[in-house]
Structures are given as structure tokens and as C-alpha cells.
Amino acid sequence: MQLSPDKYLKRTTEAAPLAVFRLFFGLMMFASIVRFWLNGWIEKLYIAPKFFFSYYGFEWVKPLGDFTYLLFILCGIAALMVAAGYKYRLAIILFFFSFTYIELMDKTTYLNHYYFISILSLLMIFLPANVYFSIDAWRNPARAFQKIPQWCIDAIKLLLGIVYFYAGLAKINSDWLFEAMPLKIWLPSKYDLPLLGDLMQQEWVHYAFSWSGMLYDLFIPFLLLWKRTRFVAFLMVIVFHVLTRVLFPIGMFPFIMIVSALIFFSPKIHHGILNFISGWFSISKQKFDNLRTYQFFGIKKKISVGILSVFFVIQLLFPWRYLLYPGELFWTEEGFRFSWRVMLMEKAGYAQFKVVNAETGNRFYVNNSDFLTPFQEKQMSFQPDFIIQYAHFLADHFEKDGHENIEIYVENYVALNGRKSTPYIDPEVNLLNFADSFKHKTFILPFEDEIKGL
Amino acid sequence: MIKISKLLLIATLLFAACSTEDDGDNGGGTNGGDNFDRGEMLANWADNIIVPSFVSFQVETQNLEDLARAFAENPGDTELNALSSQYTAAYQEFQTVEMFQIGKAEELNYRRFLNTYPTKTEEIESQIASGSYNLELPSNFAQQGFPALDYLLYGYGSTEETLEVFTANPEYINYIVAVAERINNLTSEVTASWQGDYRDTFVNNTSSSSTGSVDRFTNDYVMYFEKILRSGKIGYPAGAFTGSPSPENVEALYAGEISKDLYLQALDSFEDFFYGVKINGGENGASYFQYLKYLENETDEESITASIAGQFSAIRAQSSELDNNLKSQVQTDNSKMLAAFDELQKEVILLKVDMMQALSISVDYVDSDGD
Numbered sequence: 001m002q003l004s005p006d007k008y009l010k011r012t013t014e015a016a017p018l019a020v021f022r023l024f025f026g027l028m029m030f031a032s033i034v035r036f037w038l039n040g041w042i043e044k045l046y047i048a049p050k051f052f053f054s055y056y057g058f059e060w061v062k063p064l065g066d067f068t069y070l071l072f073i074l075c076g077i078a079a080l081m082v083a084a085g086y087k088y089r090l091a092i093i094l095f096f097f098s099f100t101y102i103e104l105m106d107k108t109t110y111l112n113h114y115y116f117i118s119i120l121s122l123l124m125i126f127l128p129a130n131v132y133f134s135i136d137a138w139r140n141p142a143r144a145f146q147k148i149p150q151w152c153i154d155a156i157k158l159l160l161g162i163v164y165f166y167a168g169l170a171k172i173n174s175d176w177l178f179e180a181m182p183l184k185i186w187l188p189s190k191y192d193l194p195l196l197g198d199l200m201q202q203e204w205v206h207y208a209f210s211w212s213g214m215l216y217d218l219f220i221p222f223l224l225l226w227k228r229t230r231f232v233a234f235l236m237v238i239v240f241h242v243l244t245r246v247l248f249p250i251g252m253f254p255f256i257m258i259v260s261a262l263i264f265f266s267p268k269i270h271h272g273i274l275n276f277i278s279g280w281f282s283i284s285k286q287k288f289d290n291l292r293t294y295q296f297f298g299i300k301k302k303i304s305v306g307i308l309s310v311f312f313v314i315q316l317l318f319p320w321r322y323l324l325y326p327g328e329l330f331w332t333e334e335g336f337r338f339s340w341r342v343m344l345m346e347k348a349g350y351a352q353f354k355v356v357n358a359e360t361g362n363r364f365y366v367n368n369s370d371f372l373t374p375f376q377e378k379q380m381s382f383q384p385d386f387i388i389q390y391a392h393f394l395a396d397h398f399e400k401d402g403h404e405n406i407e408i409y410v411e412n413y414v415a416l417n418g419r420k421s422t423p424y425i426d427p428e429v430n431l432l433n434f435a436d437s438f439k440h441k442t443f444i445l446p447f448e449d450e451i452k453g454l
Numbered sequence: 455m456i457k458i459s460k461l462l463l464i465a466t467l468l469f470a471a472c473s474t475e476d477d478g479d480n481g482g483g484t485n486g487g488d489n490f491d492r493g494e495m496l497a498n499w500a501d502n503i504i505v506p507s508f509v510s511f512q513v514e515t516q517n518l519e520d521l522a523r524a525f526a527e528n529p530g531d532t533e534l535n536a537l538s539s540q541y542t543a544a545y546q547e548f549q550t551v552e553m554f555q556i557g558k559a560e561e562l563n564y565r566r567f568l569n570t571y572p573t574k575t576e577e578i579e580s581q582i583a584s585g586s587y588n589l590e591l592p593s594n595f596a597q598q599g600f601p602a603l604d605y606l607l608y609g610y611g612s613t614e615e616t617l618e619v620f621t622a623n624p625e626y627i628n629y630i631v632a633v634a635e636r637i638n639n640l641t642s643e644v645t646a647s648w649q650g651d652y653r654d655t656f657v658n659n660t661s662s663s664s665t666g667s668v669d670r671f672t673n674d675y676v677m678y679f680e681k682i683l684r685s686g687k688i689g690y691p692a693g694a695f696t697g698s699p700s701p702e703n704v705e706a707l708y709a710g711e712i713s714k715d716l717y718l719q720a721l722d723s724f725e726d727f728f729y730g731v732k733i734n735g736g737e738n739g740a741s742y743f744q745y746l747k748y749l750e751n752e753t754d755e756e757s758i759t760a761s762i763a764g765q766f767s768a769i770r771a772q773s774s775e776l777d778n779n780l781k782s783q784v785q786t787d788n789s790k791m792l793a794a795f796d797e798l799q800k801e802v803i804l805l806k807v808d809m810m811q812a813l814s815i816s817v818d819y820v821d822s823d824g825d
Contacts, residue, residue, distance in 0.1 A: 188749065189814035191492065192662045348811045350803045355697075364697035365689070378817050413803045420756060421807045 009305065011150040012293050014267030015132035016274055018153055019085070022129035023277075024259045026083025029095065029117070032252045033076040042072055045109055049373050051393055052106040053386050056436050061104040068105075074098050082124075085134020089125070096121040107386070108379045112342050113253040116163060123159060123311065126304045127152045131294045133274055138287065145294035155308055156263050159315070161221035166319050166340040168217030173344075173453030175330070176214065180206035181417035182346035183213075190247055213343075216240055224264040237261045248343070325440050330416060331447035333383055334440060349382030349414035349424060353391065355398055356430075358405040366394055382414045382424065384441045391431035408432050422448055490748040491740070492668050496657045498730055498739030499671070505653065506733035507550045507723075508645040514544040515638040522634035526627045529620060531613045537630075538607045542712055544637075545600045549719035553678040553727070556671055557656060558647035564640055565682070566595045572702050573601035575609065582625045589636045598633045600706070606630055608708035669815050672742075676805045676817075679724060684798040687717045691784050692791035699791070701784040713780040718773060725766050742809065749812050758808045765801040772797045 036042065046052075046063040054061065064071060075098035081091030100118045103109070128148050130136040137144035175181040180203070187200040187209065199205050216236065223233035241254035262270070278285040296304055322335030329336060330345055353366040368377045371393070380386040391408040398406055407430040415421035422445075425431075429443040521540045525533040548568065555565050567589075574596040581587040581597060589598045606626065610616040620626040659667040685695070686705070693699040706713045730741030738744075746759050775790050777783040784791055810817060 185811065185814050189662050191490075192660055192666075346811060346814075348807045348817065350807050352799060357697075362697045365694045367685075367695050374817065411799075413807055415807045415811050418811070420758070420761070421803055 009149065009151060009301075012147045013150045013153060014270070015128070015146055015148040015294065016267045016270035017263050017265070018127060018129050018148060018156075019131075019133040020270045020273050021156060021260070021263050022085060022088075022124070023083050023133070024262075025120075025124075025256075026079050026081070028252060028256050028259060029079035029099075030076055030083065032256075033072055033079060035252065037069075037072060042068060044373070045375070046102075046105055049106070049376060051371050051376070051390075053108050053376065053380070053389055055104055055107050056385065056438065058104045061101060063105045071098055071102060075102065082129075085130040085136050088130030088134060088136050092121060092124050092129075096125060106376075108376045110337060111253075112338075112340055113250070113256070115338055117256075119311075119315070120156075120159060123155060123308070126308055127155065128294050132288050133285070141290070144288055144290055145292045146288060146290050147293040149294070149296065151305075153263060155312075156260075157221075157225070158312060160257075160260055160263070161225075162312075162315055163340050164217050164221045167342055168214055168219075169454050170319075170339065170341040170344060171210070171214035171217060173451050175417050175451050175453075176210050176344065177453075179417070180210045182344070183209050185346045185418055187247070193246065196246075213240075224261060227266075230264060234261060234265070327440075327444065328447040328451055330451055331414075332441065332444050333385075345417060347382045347414065347416050348378070348421075349412060350421070351377075351381040351387060351410050351412040351425075353394060354409040354411065355394065355403065356407040356409060357403065358407050360405075371397070381412065384425065384444050385436055387412065387425060388431055388434055388436050388441070392435075395432055406432070416447075419449060490745055492745075493657065493660045495730075495740040495745060496660065496667050496671075498732075498741065499727075500648070500653050500657050502732040502734070502736075502739050503727060503730070504551075504554050505645075505648050507554070508641070508648055510733070511544070511547045511551050512638075512641050512645045514540070514547045515634075515641045518544045519631075519634045519638040522631045526631050529617065529627060531617060534607075534613055534617060541600070541603050541607055542709065545604075545706060545712065545716060546719050548600060549716055550723040550733075552682065552720060553675060553724060555678065556674050557652045558644045560674075562640055562643065563592065563595075564644055566592075567640055568599040568637055569601065569705075570595040570599060571601035571604075571705055572707060573597065573599075573605050575605050578602055578605060578629070582623065582629050585625050585628075587629075587632075589632060598636055600637070602633050603630065604706050604708045606633075608710070664816060668813075672810065672813065672815050673817070675724075675727070676802075676810065679798075679805060680802045683717075683720050683724065684795065684802060687720065688780075688791060688794050688798060691780060692788055692795055693784075694792065694795050699784045699788040701781045704781040704784065707781060710779040710781055712778075714773070714776050714778045714783075717780065718770075721766075721769065721773070728762070728766075742813075746809065746812055758804065758812055762801065762804050762809065765797070765804055769794070769797045769801060 046068045047065070052062060075095060078091045078095035078098060081087060082095055096118065099114075099121060103114045103118060128145070131143060131145040131148060171177070184203070184206045187206055190200045191197045193200065220233060220237065220240075223229040223236070226233075238258055241258050244250060245254040262273075274285055277283070295301075319339035319341075322329045322339070325332060325334040327334070330347075351368070353368070354363055355366060356363045368380075372380060372390075380390055387410060391410065395406050395408055409427055409429070410425050410431060411427050412423065412425040413421040414424040424445060426443045426445055431443065434441070434443060518537075518540050521533070521537045525537045552565055552569065559565065578597050587597070588594065606629065607616065610619045656667050659665075661667075663669065689695060690703040691699070691701060701707075704710075704713050705716050728741060729743045730739040732739055743759055746757075746762075750757050750759065772790075772794055776794060777786070780791070806817060
């Protein structure tokens, strides 16, 4: 086996795994959108609030009032089209943009899972997921292929591998491994689980979960890759994700990960799955088995491979950007998002904003619930980029109300992973002197403890 | 192997489709071993604190209604004084139940009907003048309850002056009776619900989800301290949220002298609840204090319970500097009111951040997904 890039790019494999992946991905995305709607979250998260927290550089992305529903409908339809492989390229582009737009509307709702979906759908724009077992291939035999380049499937494996492995790396820290935090806080409160409730009270269980979670995340990509451990690894994937689903409110994500992990299995199994589906829906699967191989040619190949190479280099480097900032990452959260740092922190805060007239010294406190939903207030109270954005919003608001010479201060306490709450933002600092940026936020007070590790 | 994985796949999809959302199950939490028993805590709250508090408050509201009727029958100064002093007693006792805005009380909007202040005096006057009003309307929150009685009994000056106003138009006395009756009716409805089915509903819902009794009650309890006790009784009169002191926002504005007592009673009841102090005596039962102790690291020197206890003392120590009449305090030296606010604020942080984190109770009801 030579690791020559050219040879590797020419290697081909069955398209079935990618088709199965596309099908389940589309269906689960559709289910997620429907679930989101039925839970009333569109209204609660994107229509009811008066103010939205934007990502730096994406201040122009805002909810669209009642048209926000239309955006979700669009996203749901696109997901179904992806599942069916109908006008796939258009559908996946539509899905990527609508889904990403939704996620950018308010960073209050940021979840690593959503980010994963966004970049996965971006990746899928460049993959020929519709050449097999799709409406596109059915309607146009000239565009139907049984085989595709191997790298198209490896790209998804690589992305999944990065997600797991980086999540594992992030768990190598003293809070997680030596304090069993935050599991020590979270697990005992699940006292009412059948069978597990009493176990969740035991300290050794908290440590066992912490360590096995770290080891699982680090090694599962490799166990899935290696043929001899693959089946056991998949059982572990199921157990792990079902357990997290039972213990924590993490919605659809565990199922998405379980189904995604199928991509590691051999084409034989995917043909089995497709045969099974074909049987149920009386689809003639043979029609797709034409032995033809899909190839990327010329400029298209260069662009696809080029873009995906850049994509993965960014994916590999981006989580390390926190090293460029001083201070404890968990405390400042500078470089925390988009880095697969999941379940690492139990963090809560309280932020009392003070509006001061610089001339007269007249001052008053802000009632946060006048402007923010409880969820927004909760998220804002321990994340500095939220705090700075909110401070500017308050200044604008009270200026319109006729207040003059406004300065905004905040008395802010934050508790992290079971430590006592301590002052977070310098209360002597007028927040209006700062604008949000990627630079280190000097108004964050230092963390009084130390968390060792990555 | 293909078959097994197919089976697993289907099982997974089925599980995905059928799994219930985060509304939790209401199964009884049978905790064995050394686990903290939330069911026992809920039972202590209900049986030894909440129900007895409502029962004794209802004695007061019944008295209040009776004395209002007695006054209506015979509007003399003895009857008026008896009614006024009963108003004070009942208002004081109300502070022991004001924090229990859950179940029937929540459904009825109990707190807002009984204690929305400042009361709308002009609308009270016009309702009395017209003689037609419906106190059951939400638009009438601020025209009834204790603040309305406060205005009617103390807003016209001396006993003689008050009687003069009342005898000029008998509609005044009818209004007082209507307000007293409504306070009593709402209270008996809430009390009856606690004495009836709701007690078991509350105690048996030991679920750990955000709809479980402990989660919901704790959210209410902490919210009460922040919004009603800190902001309502101290913050708004002190102008903490506007920059200009507004003495007209003091609780029991017209009776005046009792306003600090009401505040202290609310504080005492809140603190007693934290420790699980039983209304009818005996050893303290299970409550937040015991729960935090159970979760706390024994070696922790600066424990959460110690901080919370220390802050309760600081609040009480500061309150000794306050005038009995909080309105006068705002007018003469508002900085002491703001100092009281700051002390209460520190407790809010300990309760809302440290305590709720330790108990793993999320601050909001938004049941959105987490990472």
C-alpha cells in the first residue's frame, strides 16, 4: 500500500454507503425540523424574543418575523429532497444555507450538534450522494452510477472522526478526569431513572463515566475504522448515545450519530439495508446496480478536492485557536465554540447591569427580563461576547429613552463546575469602551483556580 | 451479522421514533440507601410548611372578612379599628404564604390579586363612585387585595376622617367588604386545593425533569426572592431600576409603619423555608439546607450553605438600620434602601447561581436541547 495522493484519489468503492447516509441524514433532518416546530421552539426562540445575540460578523442575520416559519418549511422540504435524492445538488445547497441561517440567527441556541449539521451539509454539497438509489439517478440513467471515488466516503468518516477525537481531547483536563466535573453535578439529579437512579448517586460512577467517556471519544473512530473491532464499536456507539439520550436532554443528536456511524460499515451491509428498503417500497434496486463508476474530471475535480482539503485543514486547526488567547478557556470561552467541546462545563452566572449617567452620577439597574427571555438571560450571564453585545444594546435602548452620557457597568458572578461563584467581569469597567471582536477581552477578571490539561 | 445489524438499526430507529421528550415521568422516586430523598423533602414542604401556613393565613382572612362585615353592619370607630388591626395581622401573615405561587395559587394568579402595589387609587375611587366593578377581572389586579385595603383604611387620614368619607357614601364599605371577601375566597380556594388532591400531586411528582415539583418549586422560590422580595419590597421603592427613588412603590404605603415588618416577615419565612423549619414546631425537616449539605463536599471550608446563611445574617443586620416606615426611609436616606438591595442581591447570586447549580436545576423553563 502506497500512500500516493493520486492513487488514493483514483480508488473507487460502492456508492451504496453514501446513498444510505444521504437517505437517513435527510430523513433525520426533516424529523428534527418537525420536532423543533412541534415543540413550539420557532416561536419561543426566534419570534418571541425582542433582541437576538448575533455572531461576530453575522449581525445581518436576523429572524424574519413570521417568515421564519417559511425558512423552516424551506429547510424541511430541502431535507426531504436530500433524503430522496431529488434535485440533490440544489436541495443540499438549500439545506445548508437555510439551516446555517437558522443557526446564525441567535447564538443563544448554539449547540455543537447544530454546527456539525451545518458543516456536514456543506461537505455534502461536494459529494455525489445522488448517483445511487435516488430519484435523480432513477430519472436520468446517464447520471446513475454504482461506484464512486473512495474519498467521497472517507471524507464523511474523517469528519466524524474529527468530531469524536477532538471531543475526546477536550475531555483531557483535570476537571473532567480528576474531579469528575460536571458529571458529578449532573448525574445525581437523575435519581428517578429506573434501574440507574441509585447508581447515579455513587461517586465511582461519576468517575467511571468521565473516564470511559473520554476513552470512548478518543478511540471510537479507530475502532470503527478497523474491521475486526467494527461491530463491537458500533454496539458501543449505540450504548453510549442511547445512554446520553436517557441522561441528558440532547434531542435528536444521539440518533443522528448512531445512524451516521453506519458509514463505517462495508458496502455489503449498506446493500442489505437498501435491499430491505427496496423490498418495503417495491423499488427495483437492480436498476441502480449498473457497475458504472462516477468520476470527477478536470476543473470539477480540482475544485472539489481543493475545497475539501481546505475544509479539513480548517477543521483540524480551528479548535486549537484557543491557544492564541490568554487565560483559562473554560472561564473566558474565547475559542470555545466550534471546537467539539461538549458536556464539559456546568456554568451559570448572574449579571446585574447598571446604567450610569457619567455627568450626574445618577444610576439604576436593568431588569434583564424586560429585554431577554429567561433562556437568553441564562446564556448571556456567563459569556463575555454576549455581555458586551447586550451592553451596547442597552446603551442604544436607554439613549432612545432620553438618557444621556450613558455608561454601562455589570456586576457579574459566574460559577464553573461546582466552584463557588466569583466576580466575572470587571465591575469598574464601562463596557461601552469595548466593542466585540476576536481580540482578547481584557475586562474579564482572572480565573481564581486552575484547570490543567488541553 | 448483517441480520443483527439490521435489527439493531430498526431498533434504534424505533427507539428514536418512540422515545418520549423531556417531559419526564411522574414515577415515584423510591430512593434507597443514603440517597437524598426528594419525595421526603416535598412532603416536608407540603405537610409541615405550606399547608399549615395557608391554614393559619386562612384563619386571618376569615377574621378579616368577618370584621369587614361587622364594620358594614355597624360602622363605628371601634369596628373600624378592629378591622384595621386585623388588616395588619392578615397582611403580616400573608408574607408567610406569598412565596408559594404554585398549583392553585399559580392558576388563580393568587399573588397578583392579593398584593399588586402600588394600588390604583383613582380607579378604586371611580369604581366606588359608579358602584359597579368585577374584582375577578385581571384588569382589576391593582384595585383589590391588601394594597386596596391599605388605601381605604389608611388613605384618608384619622379614624374620624376615614369614617366621614365612608358614611358619606356607603359604597365605600361595600367595596371594603367585597375586597375582604375576595381575599378570603381566594385563600380558601388555595388552601382547599392543598388540603385536597394537590398535596399528593405535588409530593408525588418527584421527577428530576424541569416539570418535576422540586425543579418547578425551586424556580418559583428563587424567582420570588429576586423579583418579589428584593425588587418589589426594596428595589422599586428605592428606584434601583430607574435611578429615581419612588416612595409610592412601598408595600403598605398608607399604613406606612408596618412596611418594614412585612419585609422582615417575608425574609423570615423565606429563610425558615430554606432550613425546613416546621410551622408547628419540632425538629427541622428536609429542605434546601439539608439537600445542599448532602451534596456538599465535607471538606469544603467555604460551603454554599455557610455562604447563604452568612448572607441571611448580613441582610438582617443591614435591615436594623432601616426605618420602620420604608417610605420615610426612601425619603430621608435612600442610600440605606439601596444598601438593603445590594445585600439582597448578593443572596440572589448565591441562590440562583450557586444553589441551583449544586442542585442541578436549570434556571429557566425552556426545555431546549443541550450539547
